[in-house]
Amino acid sequence: QVQLVQSGAEVRKPGASVSISCKASGYTFTDFIMNWVRQAPGQRLEWMGWVIPASGDTRYSLKFQDRVTFTRDTSASTAYMYLNRLTAEDTAVYFCARLNALTKHYDLDYWGQGTPVTVSS
Amino acid sequence: DIVMTQSPLSLPVTPGEPASIFCRSSQSLLYSNGDNYLHWYLQKPGQAPQLLIYLGSIRASGVPDRFSGSGSGTDFTLRISRVEAEDVGIYYCMHTVETPYTFGQGTKLEI
Numbered sequence: 001q002v003q004l005v006q007s008g009a010e011v012r013k014p015g016a017s018v019s020i021s022c023k024a025s026g027y028t029f030t031d032f033i034m035n036w037v038r039q040a041p042g043q044r045l046e047w048m049g050w051v052i053p054a055s056g057d058t059r060y061s062l063k064f065q066d067r068v069t070f071t072r073d074t075s076a077s078t079a080y081m082y083l084n085r086l087t088a089e090d091t092a093v094y095f096c097a098r099l100n101a102l103t104k105h106y107d108l109d110y111w112g113q114g115t116p117v118t119v120s121s
Numbered sequence: 122d123i124v125m126t127q128s129p130l131s132l133p134v135t136p137g138e139p140a141s142i143f144c145r146s147s148q149s150l151l152y153s154n155g156d157n158y159l160h161w162y163l164q165k166p167g168q169a170p171q172l173l174i175y176l177g178s179i180r181a182s183g184v185p186d187r188f189s190g191s192g193s194g195t196d197f198t199l200r201i202s203r204v205e206a207e208d209v210g211i212y213y214c215m216h217t218v219e220t221p222y223t224f225g226q227g228t229k230l231e232i
Binding site for chain 2: 035044045046047049059061062063095097099100104105106107108109111112113114
């Protein structure tokens with residue numbers, strides 16, 4: 001069965017960086033675009049961008065494009081998100097989610113369990 | 122960016138009764154191929170969102186048939202024919218017609 005398993009909770013100080021991993025299983029990793037979505041406390045879900053595992057191409061939301069990097073390791077079926085210059089406003093749960101483009105539905109059909117990131121001095 | 126607006130934001134319901142959630146987009150989500158790139162999710166407490174409805178009206182695998190979606194263009198509705206206790210959580214609409222993808226504010230369904 002399809003599974004996306006993310007790395008564990010992180011605590012960082014303002015100005016620091018964080019990286020989160022998302023290991024995929026149960027499907028061909030390179031066939032589906034991997035998205036990253038975050039949810040700050042009490043806020044709506046917020047799309048950050050995606051990485052195409054087959055090529056490494058990325059697309060970032062303008063809000064994050066100067067601070068975020070998405071990469072992937074196809075041999076490990078794992079996607080990574082790096083976010084730098086953290087502020088308290090980056091305190092959120094970060095999700096990876098698979099974009100179902102193969103069937104042309106373009107929905108996020110499978111999600112990781114979420115990785116809480118706390119930014120505090 | 123496309124703005125997604127849901128209503129109501131809070132929805133108290135009685136088990137066995139119907140419920141409806143509305144989602145309006147600031148631009149049409151109807152693509153040239155005839156599909157509406159509007160999807161509905163349920164986020165239960167402490168969990169990741171789970172896909173309920175895709176392309177406006179198609180139930181995802183394993184989703185009970187008491188859930189249905191309708192609408193086209195800019196106005197969409199999620200209906201629950203008979204609410205059950207397990208349906209509590211926050212419902213979100215989301216579009217994927219163009220990037221950036223955006224979500225509604227969420228509708229909290231409470232028994």
